[in-house]
Amino acid sequence: MKIFLAQQNYHIGNFKANTDKIIEAIQEAKQAGGDLVVFSELAVCGYPPRDFLEFDDFIVSCERSIDEICQASEGIAVLVGAPSRNLLPEGKDLFNSVYFIEDKKIKQTIHKTLLPNYDVFDEYRYFEPAWEWQVVHFKGKRLAVTVCEDIWDIEGTNPLYRFTPMEKLIEQAPDLMINLSASPFDYTHAEDRLAIAKKNIQRYSLPMIYCNTVGSQTEIVFDGGSLVCDAQGNLIKELSYFEEDLVAVTWDGRKSFKEKVLRPASELPDTELSPEVLMPDSNPDRIYHALVMGVRQYFEKMGFKQALVASSGGIDSAVTLALAVAALGASNVRAVLMPSQFSTDHSVDDAVQLSVNLGNPYDILPIKDIFTQFEDTLAPVFQQLPFNVAEENIQSRVRGVLAMALSNKFGYILLNTSNKSELATGYGTLYGDMAGGIGVLGDLYKTQVYALARYINRDEIIIPQHILDKPPSAELRPGQKDIDSLPEYELLDQILYQYIERRKGPQELVRQGYDAALVKRVLQMVNRNEYKRNQFCPIIRVSSKSFGIGRRMPIVAQYLY
Numbered sequence: 001m002k003i004f005l006a007q008q009n010y011h012i013g014n015f016k017a018n019t020d021k022i023i024e025a026i027q028e029a030k031q032a033g034g035d036l037v038v039f040s041e042l043a044v045c046g047y048p049p050r051d052f053l054e055f056d057d058f059i060v061s062c063e064r065s066i067d068e069i070c071q072a073s074e075g076i077a078v079l080v081g082a083p084s085r086n087l088l089p090e091g092k093d094l095f096n097s098v099y100f101i102e103d104k105k106i107k108q109t110i111h112k113t114l115l116p117n118y119d120v121f122d123e124y125r126y127f128e129p130a131w132e133w134q135v136v137h138f139k140g141k142r143l144a145v146t147v148c149e150d151i152w153d154i155e156g157t158n159p160l161y162r163f164t165p166m167e168k169l170i171e172q173a174p175d176l177m178i179n180l181s182a183s184p185f186d187y188t189h190a191e192d193r194l195a196i197a198k199k200n201i202q203r204y205s206l207p208m209i210y211c212n213t214v215g216s217q218t219e220i221v222f223d224g225g226s227l228v229c230d231a232q233g234n235l236i237k238e239l240s241y242f243e244e245d246l247v248a249v250t251w252d253g254r255k256s257f258k259e260k261v262l263r264p265a266s267e268l269p270d271t272e273l274s275p276e277v278l279m280p281d282s283n284p285d286r287i288y289h290a291l292v293m294g295v296r297q298y299f300e301k302m303g304f305k306q307a308l309v310a311s312s313g314g315i316d317s318a319v320t321l322a323l324a325v326a327a328l329g330a331s332n333v334r335a336v337l338m339p340s341q342f343s344t345d346h347s348v349d350d351a352v353q354l355s356v357n358l359g360n361p362y363d364i365l366p367i368k369d370i371f372t373q374f375e376d377t378l379a380p381v382f383q384q385l386p387f388n389v390a391e392e393n394i395q396s397r398v399r400g401v402l403a404m405a406l407s408n409k410f411g412y413i414l415l416n417t418s419n420k421s422e423l424a425t426g427y428g429t430l431y432g433d434m435a436g437g438i439g440v441l442g443d444l445y446k447t448q449v450y451a452l453a454r455y456i457n458r459d460e461i462i463i464p465q466h467i468l469d470k471p472p473s474a475e476l477r478p479g480q481k482d483i484d485s486l487p488e489y490e491l492l493d494q495i496l497y498q499y500i501e502r503r504k505g506p507q508e509l510v511r512q513g514y515d516a517a518l519v520k521r522v523l524q525m526v527n528r529n530e531y532k533r534n535q536f537c538p539i540i541r542v543s544s545k546s547f548g549i550g551r552r553m554p555i556v557a558q559y560l561y
Contacts, residue, residue, distance in 0.1 A: 001035045001036065001139060001141070001250070001251045001253060002032075002033055002034050002035050002036075002248055002249075002250050002251075003034070003035065003036045003037075003038065003209060003248065003249055003250075003251055004025070004029040004032075004034045004036070004037040004038065004246060004247065004248045005037075005038050005209065005211045005226050005228070005237075005239060005245070005246070005247050005248075005249075006022070006025040006029070006037055006038065006039045006040075006211065006246050007040070007211060007212060007213070007214050007224045007226045007239045007240070007244060007245040007246070007247075008021055008022070008025065008039065008040065008043065008213065008214065008215075008244050009213070009214050009215030009222075009244050009297075010040075010043055010045075010046040010047070010213060010215065011046055011301050012045065012046035012047070012048075012049055012052070012217055013045065013046060013049065013052055013058070014046070015044070015045070015061045015062070015064070015065050018043065018044055018045070018046060018065065019044065019065040019068050019069065022039060022043060022044070022065075022069055022080060023068065023069060023072040025037060025039070025246055026069070026072050026073060026076060026078060027072065028246060029076060029246070029248070030075055030076045032248060034076055034248060035076065035077065035139065036076070036077045036078070036079065036138065037076060037077075037078055037079070038079045038178055038180065038209060038211045039078070039079065039080040039081060039180065039211060040081055040180050040181055040182055040211050040212055040213035041081040041096070041098075041112075041147050041148050041180045041181050041182040041213065042081045042082060042083065042096065042182060043080050043081045043082065043180075043213070044062050044065045044066060044069075044080065044081065044082035045058070045061075045062050045065075045082060045083065046217065047081075047182035047213060047217070047222075048120075048121075048123075048182070048217065048220070049083075050122075050126075053083060053094060053126045054126075059083060059085065059094070062082045062083055065082070066080075066082055066099055066101075066106070069099075069101060070101050070104050070105060070106065071104055073101045073102065073103070073104055074103065074104050077100070077101065077102040077138055078099070078100070078101040078102075079098055079099070079100055079101075079136075079145060079178060079180060080098065080099050080101070080180075081096075081097070081098050081099075081147065081180050081182075082097060082099060083095065083096060083097060083126075083127075084097040084099070084109050084111070086128050091128035092124075092126065092127055092128035093128075094126055094127050094128065095109075095111040095112065095127055095128055095130065096111065096112040096115070096123060096126075096127045096147060097109050097110060097111050097112070097147075098110040098111075098112075098145055098147060098180050100136050100138075100145070102138070107136075108134070108136055110130075110134075110136070110145045110146075110147070111128075111129070111130035111147075112127065112129070112130060112146075112147035112148070112149070112150060113129050113130040113133070113146075113147075113150050113161075113164075113165040114129070114149040114150050114152070114153055114160075114161050114164070114165070115127050115129050115149070116148075116149045116160075117160065118160070119544070119545065119550040119551075120184060120219075120220055120541065120549055120550040121149075123149075130165065133165050133168035133169050134172070135169055135172045135174045140253075141175045141176065141253055142172060142173060142174045142175050142176075143174060143175070143176050143177075143178055144166060144169040144170070144172075144174035144176065144177045144178070144206070145178050145179075145180070146165055146166065146169075146177070146178070146179045146180075147179070147180050147181070148179065148180065148181040148182055148183055150164065150165050150166070150179065151164070151166065151177075151179050151196060151197075151200050151210075152196055154166070154196070154199050154200055154203060155199070166200065166203075166204060170204055174206060175206070175253065175254070176206060176207055176208075176209065176251065177200060177201075177204065177206050177207070177208040177209070178208075178209045178210075178211075179208065179209070179210045179211070180211055181210060181211060181212045181213070181226075182212070182213045182222060183212050183213075183222070184220045184221060184222055184541065185221040185222060185223040185286075185290050185541075185542065186541070186542060186543050186544045187282060187283040187286050187287055187290075187542055187543065188283070188544070189223070189544075190223070190225055190241075190286070191269045192269075193210075193212075193225060193227070194227070194235070194268045194269055195268070195269040195270060195271050197210055197227060197229055197233075197268075198229070198233045198265065198268050198269070198270065199270075199271075201229055201230075201231060201232075201233045201265075202233060205231055205255075206231055206255075207228075207229060207230045207231045207251065207255060207256070207257070208227075208228070208229045209228050209249070210226055210227050210228070210229075211226045212224055212225060212226045212239075214240075214242065214243065214244055214245075215244075215293070215297055216293050216294045216296075216297035216298065216301075216540070217297075217301075218298065218438075218538050219294075219438075219538040219539055219540055219541050219546070219548055219549070220541055221290045221293060221294050221540060221541060221542065223241050223242055223286075223289075223290065224239055224240055224241050224242060224243065224244075224245065225238060225239060225240075225241050226238075226239040226245070226247075227239070228249045228257065228259075229265075230255060230256045230257055230261075231254075231255035231256065232255070232265055233265030233268065234261040234262075234263070234264050234265050235261070235262045235263040235264075235265075235267075235268060236249060236257045236259050236260075236261060236262055237249055237257075237259065237262060238262060238263075241286075241289070242289045242290070242293050282444070282447075282448040282451050282452070284448075284451045284452045284454070284455035285455060286542075287444065287448070287452055287542050288323070288452060288455055288456070290540070290542050291323050291327075291440060291441075291540055291542065292323055292326045292327045293327070294438075294440075294540035295307070295323060295324055295327035295328065295415070295438070295440060295540070296327040296328065298437075298438050298540075299327070299328060299413065302413075304411075304413045304437075305332060305411070306328070306332045306333070306334065306410070306411065306412050306413070307324045307328055307332065307333045307334070307412060307413050307414075307415050308333075308334050308335075308336060308403060308406055308407055308410075308412035308413065308414045308415065309321045309324055309333065309334070309335050309336070309414075309415050309417065310335075310336055310338060310399055310403050310414070310417065310433070311335035311336065311337050311351040311354065311355065311362065312337070312338075312343075312347060312351060312475070313337075313343075313344075313346070313347030313348060313349070313350040313351040313354075313467065314347070314467065314472060314473070315446075315449055315450060315453055315463075315467055315468065315472060316417040316418070316419050316422075316441055316449060317351070317417045318350075318351075318354050318453065318463045318464075318467050319417075319441060319449055319452055319453050319456065319463065320415055320416075320417040320440045320441060321333065321335055321354060321355070321358065321360070322354075322358060322453075322456050322462055322463060323440055323456075324415055324440070325358045325359075325360055330358055330359040330360040331360070331361070333358075333360045334360065334361050334362065334363070334406070334410075334412060335351065335354075335355050335360055335361070335362035335363070336362065336363050336364075336365060336402065336403060336406060337351045337352070337362060337363065337364045337365070338364075338365050338366070338367050338398075338399045338402055338403075339364070339366055339367070339368075340366070340367050340368055340371060340395050340475070340476075341368045341371075342395075342475050342476060342477055342478060342480070343475050344475065346466060346470070347475060348364070350464050350466050350467050352364075353464045354462075354463060354464060354467070357461070357462050357463075357464070358462065363406075365402055367395060367398045367399060367402070370398050371391075371394060371395055371398055374394050374398070375391070375394075387477065391476075391477075392429075392474070392476035392477060393429045393432060395432075395476050396428075396429035396432030396433045396474075396476065397429060397431050397432040398432075399432060399433065400429075400431055400432040400433065400434075400435040403435065404435060413437040413438070414435060414436045414437055415436055415437065415438065415440050416433075416434065416435065416436025416437075416438065416439040416440065416441075416442065416536075416537055417433070417436075417440065417441060418433065418434060418439060418441065418442055418536075419441045419442065419444055419445065419446050419448075419449050420441070420442055420443055420444055420445045420446075420448075420496070420500075420543075420546075420547070421445045421446040421447075421486070421489060421492060421493055421496060422446070423439075423442055423529075423532075423533055423536065423539075423547055424496050424500065424525070424526050424529075424547075425486060425492070425496075425522070425525040425526065425529065426525055426528065426529030426532055427474075427482070427485060427486060428532065430532055430535060434532065434535075434536055435537075436537050437537060438537055438538050438539075438540065439536065439537050439538065439539035439540065440540060442536070442539030442540070442546070442547060442548075443539050443540060443541050443542045443543050443546040443547070444542065444543075445489070445493040445496060445497065446472070446489040446492075446493060447489050447490060447493045448493075450468065453467070453468055454468070471483070472489075487518060487521075487522065491518075492522065494514075495509060495514055495518070495519060495522050496522065496526070498512065499522070499523060499526065500526070500545055500551070501543060501544055501545045503545075506519050506520065506523055527553070527557065527559070530553050530554070530555045530557075531555045533547050534555055536548075
């Protein structure tokens with residue numbers, strides 16, 4: 001049996017583009033002699049559709065697309081994801097479903113059982129879990145079809161779920177497991193995905209086909225990496241990462257595939273990466289491709305063309321600018337340098353050299369005179385009070401106003417350059433350097449930003465070495481350094497990682513060996529600045545716990561103080 005995996009990039013709510021893409025893959029698979037083509041979870045409407053699912057017209061559009069796909073299915077069978085209606089009065093109105101289509105007809109509809117309701121997922125808000133489980137009968141074989149999360153609780157350790165649907169399906173003696181997925185990227189997820197596939201194969205002694213989506217939907221990145229494994233757990237095919245792909249395998253109808261083993265089971269991870277560790281290696285190569293795709297997709301799917309980056313000569317704006325050029329092309333990325341009287345000459349020189357290296361246009365708009373005008377205007381009210389954070393933030397907000405003026409005048413989308421360490425501790429200015437359409441580095445700690453800069457420079461010097469070597473500074477007052485306000489990033493980032501990603505409380509952090517006073521100081525900074533993050537732009541997610549929709553904290557709270 002020749003089975004195709006269609007790993008595709010969908011646009012949420014763009015039914016024509018999504019349906020055309022699906023039908024094109026069906027036609028290609030059919031012409032190549034395919035028997036079955038497998039797509040990903042909610043392929044028809046794109047994932048995650050969120051509250052669009054509450055619009056009846058949205059569901060009607062999904063149904064029309066399924067009708068079109070049916071008409072294109074003559075001579076080949078299709079497994080494709082889309083919402084379906086719950087026809088019973090009990091429960092939610094919709095299922096997260098897979099349509100099995102053959103001979104231009106819907107032969108069976110399979111519903112997702114395990115509905116994730118954590119981090120960026122809120123599927124139980126919209127969907128009813130499956131209450132019956134049947135294998136799909138096709139060409140004399142029995143296919144155990146599941147949807148994404150359905151295979152992730154194989155050991156029954158997640159208290160959200162009572163059982164895994166494969167425990168029901170295995171009773172019907174299936175011959176092959178097929179999982180349609182929309183599994184978001186994080187920088188250790190590729191290993192976790194392989195480990196989960198291997199666990200399922202070992203438990204059920206069945207080969208597996210796993211088809212993931214690819215592309216970026218605002219803050220959520222999907223890296224693809226679809227895979228095929230035989231019943232021994234050997235990896236037969238692994239589809240491209242961060243790219244669309246259409247790949248066929250020939251299943252022998254039993255335990256194996258005609259194709260050669262790509263990686264033996266012994267080389268695949270047995271378990272997901274342990275969470276009880278210090279901040280892991282940031283995998284800068286994966287992060288680089290995820291962020292480039294995240295920026296590019298945000299612009300393409302929103303219909304934007306050009307980006308603007310406020311280039312300070314610091315590490316964060318340098319990395320953001322390099323990523324933007326890689327995503328959009330140098331001619332489509334404009335840098336604006338806005339030095340003040342506190343900016344060092346080398347910062348301006350470094351920012352200019354960066355744009356020269358990248359080949360992108362740039363402008364220099366000094367803000368000294370504008371800042372002086374603000375000081376003069378406020379002098380009667382400030383009454384000669386000493387220079388403090390108020391004057392520092394004025395400079396940042398002047399830059400924000402100038403950047404947004406360029407954005408409005410020329411149609412640029414301002415890319416935010418704040419990193420996760422800054423956002424966590426509130427080391428940023430609302431309506432100033434926190435402005436932007438999308439946060440490029442907001443899920444990377446400062447130490448990870450440096451690792452990413454070194455990766456960008458792996459073959460040639462793109463980011464001037466001086467930017468990597470000099471102490472980080474906001475340059476908002478004479479001689480300012482980040483360490484004047486924050487602990488050393490190497491230490492700060494480890495505490496932040498344990499608190500944010502690993503959800504370790506203060507006593508647990510102290511037991512890990514961190515100084516109690518430092519832990520209290522850092523956690524207070526994080527919690528007191530929730531109001532800032534609540535007003536921040538979307539952040540491209542690359543970790544297991546990013547700021548934004550995946551981390552929902554109260555603004556007014558006293559916990560951990």
